[in-house]
Amino acid sequence: MHTTRRGHIPWLALAYMAPALVLFTVFSFLPFARAIQLSLFLVDRNTFEPAKWFGLGYYQRILNVGDTALGDEWLRSIVTTFQFTLMVVPLTLILALGLALLASAKVKGIGVYRTIFTSSLAISLASAGVIWSLFYSPSLKLFDHVLTDAATALPAVAAMTIWTSLGFAFIILLAGLKAIPKDLWESARIDGANAWTTFWRVTLPLLTPTLLFLLITSTIGAFQAFTQFKVLIDSVGPDGSTNVLVFALFTAFWTENNYGFAAALSVVLFALLLVLSLAQYCFDGRVHYQ
Amino acid sequence: MKALPWKLAGLYAGLTLAATLILLPLLFALSIAVQGDTVSPRLVPDFSRLDPSAFVQVFQKEPLMARWILNSWVVSLTVTAGQLLVSLLAAYPLALFRFRGRTFFFFLFLASLMIPWESTILPNYLTIAKWGWKDSYQALIVPFLASGFGIFLLRQALLVVPHELEEAAVLEGCGHGRFLWSILVPLIKPALATLAIWAFLNTWNQYYWPLLVIDHSEWRTTQVGITAFRSSEIASFNLPMAATLIVLAPTLLVLFLGQRQLVEGLTAGAVKG
Numbered sequence: 001m002h003t004t005r006r007g008h009i010p011w012l013a014l015a016y017m018a019p020a021l022v023l024f025t026v027f028s029f030l031p032f033a034r035a036i037q038l039s040l041f042l043v044d045r046n047t048f049e050p051a052k053w054f055g056l057g058y059y060q061r062i063l064n065v066g067d068t069a070l071g072d073e074w075l076r077s078i079v080t081t082f083q084f085t086l087m088v089v090p091l092t093l094i095l096a097l098g099l100a101l102l103a104s105a106k107v108k109g110i111g112v113y114r115t116i117f118t119s120s121l122a123i124s125l126a127s128a129g130v131i132w133s134l135f136y137s138p139s140l141k142l143f144d145h146v147l148t149d150a151a152t153a154l155p156a157v158a159a160m161t162i163w164t165s166l167g168f169a170f171i172i173l174l175a176g177l178k179a180i181p182k183d184l185w186e187s188a189r190i191d192g193a194n195a196w197t198t199f200w201r202v203t204l205p206l207l208t209p210t211l212l213f214l215l216i217t218s219t220i221g222a223f224q225a226f227t228q229f230k231v232l233i234d235s236v237g238p239d240g241s242t243n244v245l246v247f248a249l250f251t252a253f254w255t256e257n258n259y260g261f262a263a264a265l266s267v268v269l270f271a272l273l274l275v276l277s278l279a280q281y282c283f284d285g286r287v288h289y290q
Numbered sequence: 291m292k293a294l295p296w297k298l299a300g301l302y303a304g305l306t307l308a309a310t311l312i313l314l315p316l317l318f319a320l321s322i323a324v325q326g327d328t329v330s331p332r333l334v335p336d337f338s339r340l341d342p343s344a345f346v347q348v349f350q351k352e353p354l355m356a357r358w359i360l361n362s363w364v365v366s367l368t369v370t371a372g373q374l375l376v377s378l379l380a381a382y383p384l385a386l387f388r389f390r391g392r393t394f395f396f397f398l399f400l401a402s403l404m405i406p407w408e409s410t411i412l413p414n415y416l417t418i419a420k421w422g423w424k425d426s427y428q429a430l431i432v433p434f435l436a437s438g439f440g441i442f443l444l445r446q447a448l449l450v451v452p453h454e455l456e457e458a459a460v461l462e463g464c465g466h467g468r469f470l471w472s473i474l475v476p477l478i479k480p481a482l483a484t485l486a487i488w489a490f491l492n493t494w495n496q497y498y499w500p501l502l503v504i505d506h507s508e509w510r511t512t513q514v515g516i517t518a519f520r521s522s523e524i525a526s527f528n529l530p531m532a533a534t535l536i537v538l539a540p541t542l543l544v545l546f547l548g549q550r551q552l553v554e555g556l557t558a559g560a561v562k563g
Contacts (some may be wrong), residue, residue: 010383017379017395020376021395022396031413035412077343084432103305113309119545124495124537132315134322134531142333230501231497251413253412254502266409286540
């Protein structure tokens with residue numbers, strides 16, 4: 001009924017896919033092409049149209065090539081993003097793995113604990129930001145000035161981010177644990193392996209694909225972080241210490257109306273995330289064929 | 291294997307400690323919310339003088355709060371319904387038709403997953419501004435009606451539909467619309483439910499985009515709204531915390547009701563057991 005022979009124009013298939021194709025074209029593909037175009041021009045602030053060819057000028061500025069008088073503000077933004085990612089991702093994975101191991105026990109009432117461990121999945125970054133901003137507020141005298149000190153501001157935002165990221169990492173790891181065949185643990189136990197050896201020799205190697213999946217998705221998430229910085233800090237941070245890439249993009253676009261520059265930052269963000277996505281496909285292929 | 295009693299006690303201690311730490315920020319928010327209009331709240335409230343009036347005052351001090359909640363519901367439900375429909379329609383031919391260019395379209399949809407929303411946010415903002423869509427529901431809804439994740443999730447679910455079913459449907463003289471609606475949709479209900487929960491949570495929790503395209507406060511969604519409670523004109527802490535908890539309630543409810551569904555659907559793709 002619905003098998004169009006090869007060579008025919010697939011009108012029916014196109015009709016079904018049309019809404020998605022139109023939406024992606026209008027809100028993803030064309031805007032992305034537009035971002036690339038704008039990133040090569042000086043852009044008129046009123047008409048939003050490209051006004052004068054600027055070549056790779058913005059990219060040179062971001063990567064701090066050539067004119068050093070401008071400082072390394074933008075390169076630093078990329079470095080800050082990496083630092084933030086390094087603070088968030090490993091700790092999220094380790095903590096979530098601990099939670100998943102605890103919650104994989106089949107004991108009475110475990111469902112309640114699992115629900116609690118998953119709960120942060122439903123908590124938005126904005127709500128978490130509002131709660132944690134009070135946590136960090138000087139009037140509470142709990143963590144005075146962590147957000148105004150250049151040394152602690154980024155870790156403070158990272159701590160909040162870890163809390164909101166735990167839920168997703170937890171459910172994925174719990175499912176990964178459940179997928180490990182029971183007889184593998186059983187035979188490890190018969191061989192006289194203790195819990196520690198079993199974890200390192202059996203559980204962890206079998207969880208590697210799941211951990212890699214989470215490593216990449218959490219890294220991509222951390223690279224796109226914006227809301228927590230806007231709600232908790234709402235500036236480049238003490239000594240510019242929390243000016244991550246997407247916040248820098250927001251400032252260039254929203255505060256400074258420097259559309260061409262913001263577009264160039266968008267393209268840089270895309271390139272960084274593309275590398276990560278490609279890494280995921282490579283890992284995926286390698287791990288599953290083992 | 292029966293666990294030793296002390297081992298079991300240790301396990302419960304560990305679980306309870308972890309659960310307490312995870313719930314701590316929420317308990318903290320609740321504690322602050324019921325301490326009344328004080329500028330120096332304590333970590334643990336005075337249980338003899340609990341004051342839950344903040345949950346009502348939120349709506350009086352900020353008359354638009356109810357409107358923001360309505361906005362969030364309208365936007366989240368519409369986007370969820372739209373993503374289900376658009377993804378289902380696109381996934382149907384991708385999974386079950388054989389046509390020239392199918393691989394091309396497959397990769398085209400895959401490419402949409404590769405372009406992060408943050409990279410297109412500037413041109414998208416300019417588009418919305420040019421169309422005069424700022425401060426409107428359509429600005430908050432239309433850009434999110436298609437979801438690459440949704441298309442792949444549903445395509446994956448449709449791929450396992452047995453061929454005999456299609457042949458039977460053909461013999462019965464069943465048209466595409468009826469085949470899709472009365473036979474396929476019930477079959478892939480779990481995947482549809484997963485997508486619905488995922489779409490609802492993500493849309494309800496959006497912050498960046500509503501912040502950009504909304505100037506007039508009556509069009510705000512709850513996420514942008516609650517951050518306004520921290521502004522200087524409201525100095526107390528109980529109101530922002532109460533507002534945040536009110537806004538968290540729907541998503542927590544959706545997660546608790548749909549947790550099992552969501553976990554199964556999400557992990558089907560992530561974990562190849």
